[in-house]
Amino acid sequence: AQSVAQPEDQVNVAEGNPLTVKCTYSVSGNPYLFWYVQYPNRGLQFLLKYITGDNLVKGSYGFEAEFNKSQTSFHLKKPSALVSDSALYFCAVRVFSGNTPLVFGKGTRLSVIA
């Protein structure tokens, strides 16, 4: 069975500092990995994805994520946090085949403090 773990419920970071939101996954097969962000009272907004190829993927709003197969991780990063990055972040995985549903982590709330 597929699963995603986001070990931190909350991440606090000062504005201008680098941020990392952690994600590990478990799948049988090759994974497709995604990060989504949710702002208050809004739906999930796609940030970036890893399908194949370069392990470092770049996405919207200056975010990037690194796929590490040996550690089964897909941590989300940003070199310099903004207050406007404060939101709820979800990591998700699907198996490499078809339009199967996403399996989500429980989410990590990021607070960027000015």
Next chain:
Amino acid sequence: EAGVTQFPSHSVIEKGQTVTLRCDPISGHDNLYWYRRVMGKEIKFLLHFVKESKQDESGMPNNRFLAERTGGTYSTLKVQPAELEDSGVYFCASSPGTGGNQPQHFGDGTRLSIL
């Protein structure tokens, strides 16, 4: 292009009543998914339509939930009768028909509160 639209944005009903949620996917998207997030927990898959056919309904909690997608366009999710544990945010998502690497596009969700 217009995004995924969900209606209503918020619904408050009493236990035992019926509620119907609606989702309008992005035009041309064959795949339509329903998910639910109970407060503080993971977003859980409910079911998946490909056009008008149910591809996977393994996540539906029980037979009080009925989903339809007549004509392969918008979808409805009916809860009848509603129970307290049905409270949560119901998300709809859609994606194109080709390629599993396409991201799913989500609506803003319907917040359902059962009293």
